Amino acid sequence: xxxxxxxxxxxxxxxxxxxxxxxxxxTHVYRTAYYILNNEQDALDAAQEALIRIYTKIGSYEExxxxxxxxxxxxxxxxxxxxxxxxxxxxxxxxxLVFQGKESVEREVMSGYIAEDIREAIDQLPExxxxxxxxxxxxxxxxxEIADCMNLPLNTVKSYLFRxxxxxxxxxxxxxxxxxSG
Numbered sequence: 001x002x003x004x005x006x007x008x009x010x011x012x013x014x015x016x017x018x019x020x021x022x023x024x025x026x027t028h029v030y031r032t033a034y035y036i037l038n039n040e041q042d043a044l045d046a047a048q049e050a051l052i053r054i055y056t057k058i059g060s061y062e063e064x065x066x067x068x069x070x071x072x073x074x075x076x077x078x079x080x081x082x083x084x085x086x087x088x089x090x091x092x093x094x095x096x097l098v099f100q101g102k103e104s105v106e107r108e109v110m111s112g113y114i115a116e117d118i119r120e121a122i123d124q125l126p127e128x129x130x131x132x133x134x135x136x137x138x139x140x141x142x143x144x145e146i147a148d149c150m151n152l153p154l155n156t157v158k159s160y161l162f163r164x165x166x167x168x169x170x171x172x173x174x175x176x177x178x179x180x181s182g
Contacts, residue, residue: 007067010058018058022051028068028139029054029075035134036079038123046082050075065148072141072149076131121171129164132157 006024009017029050034043053074061070122130128150135141135149143161147154 004063004067007058007061011061018055021058022055025054025071026051029071032072032075032134032139033079035138036076036131037082038119042082046075046078050078053078066145069141069145069148072135072139072145073151076135076149080127080131117172118168121168124171125164125167129160129167132160133164133168136161 006017006021010021026047030043030047033046033050034040037043037046050071054071057074061067065073122133125133131150132146135146136143141149143154143157146152147157150157152160
């Protein structure tokens with residue numbers, strides 16, 4: 001994700017290196033926050049808070065864990081705190097469709113509904129299950145990286161993912177039985 005030399009330079013007080021480092025990770029930080037909080041404004045706030053915390057705490061980063069795991073732990077903890085303070089709100093987003101042909105429009109609409117159903121199902125998971133799902137399937141973290149990031153035993157991560165997949169399967173089957181959401 002990030003070059004080690006840049007991290008070391010930032011830790012030694014090189015302000016330009018630190019700013020470059022923050023710019024390299026800001027999209028990743030925002031994306032993680034958005035996947036967990038599912039609200040653009042909350043995600044922007046959480047991402048900003050995480051980047052400030054990384055800026056002020058870069059000196060405390062130790063190479064015991066990967067840098068991306070350290071960053072992910074900061075972002076995830078901020079999002080969990082924010083989620084606990086403000087229960088998530090459902091935002092209605094406008095989606096623009098480019099009309100190219102009947103089949104592509106139908107496919108676009110159906111994929112939008114499916115993505116919305118998945119997002120709604122993930123939102124209904126308990127926060128610890130939601131976090132591991134986001135880290136595993138949306139951020140492509142390994143089980144070990146998730147365990148490090150969330151400070152959990154590996155078997156707990158596996159258990160959370162197993163239960164989360166079961167819950168998601170059940171929720172998505174309910175959506176399918178109830179028809180297309182909208």
